[in-house]
């Protein structure tokens with residue numbers, strides 16, 4: 390069954406086909422060519438063979454042979470006719486074949502996970518939200534996630550296999566090795582072979598990514614291309630960032646740590662100890678968890694406030710809670726102003742539970758950024774709340790999953806080709 394999707398159409402990227410400077414053997418070159426053709430169709434840049442000839446810069450016969458092969462293997466399908474200009478015959482319209490396979494995604498936050506199954510044409514077939522606590526450790530959490538994903542998979546239409554899975558976690562990851570790396574709020578997860586374990590259970594390639602990176606990617610691909618470079622700042626239990634390049638791709642940095650902004654120290658911040666071992670990190674003084682601790686100490690009669698208390702009190706305009714959010718916004722604004730100077734993004738997106746509860750956070754960050762950053766960096770800057778909200782991570786995971794299936798490696802598998 391296809392569910393109404395909370396996601397808008399996501400822009401998929403389409404790398405250029407191999408040219409004369411690409412030094413690979415003929416079989417690999419052909420797989421790269423097929424991948425490029427499929428991704429041009431998936432991205433919407435081409436919907437006919439004639440479009441593909443123009444967009445890929447390949448000979449008509451090469452495109453024709455490639456498209457026929459992709460049709461024969463159920464990667465593409467014919468989707469009616471498209472009228473052509475002038476008196477030419479209508480062109481056959483090409484589309485990704487929904488029966489080509491599925492992508493499973495699991496977007497884990499500190500206390501909950503969004504799980505979904507989509508086909509290669511981005512149609513949502515199943516979606517659920519489950520409560521988890523990443524602090525329970527990888528075995529307990531992944532047992533639960535796997536069992537829910539297998540349930541989703543069992544409900545998919547028969548015959549179409551799961552081609553890839555993407556899992557996001559709220560901590561730094563080494564995507565190449567598929568392991569979390571010293572994640573501060575995920576005890577027991579350091580070095581745990583997340584992708585190897587899921588690959589065994591699900592029987593398909595699995596990608597591991599940081600949750601804020603997924604949100605950044607999802608947000609960027611739901612927006613027009615001119616909204617990149619994009620910086621995503623998540624203010625939730627912790628504070629994290631994700632960077633999208635001008636080309637619309639994730640910027641991981643040399644070791645995958647790019648955008649991990651929660652442990653930047655901010656001038657004038659109180660000397661509060663952070664989970665990372667330093668003091669005065671932006672996450673320790675301005676995250677939802679930090680606001681909850683302050684709130685607990687300020688509420689008459691004492692007591693402990695939770696992140697949900699913060700969210701609820703800010704939503705109804707409680708003066709104490711709103712005041713604390715404004716203080717946090719001023720500190721986060723200092724960090725964002727510095728990042729805006731450094732990276733000159735077209736858009737800064739603010740996401741996470743505090744941003745979702747009220748516009749106070751956005752307004753406070755905006756005020757500081759426009760006051761502190763120089764005009765050249767802010768002249769065309771858009772500073773806005775997330776357009777996808779809690780589904781931004783699912784969107785990013787969907788993009789990564791489908792692009793993996795249509796990559797040269799993924800297409801090689803789909804074609805049943807043996808590649809070394």
Ligand SMILES: [Zn+2]
Nearest residue numbers: 652663665670
């Ligand atoms: Zn820290």
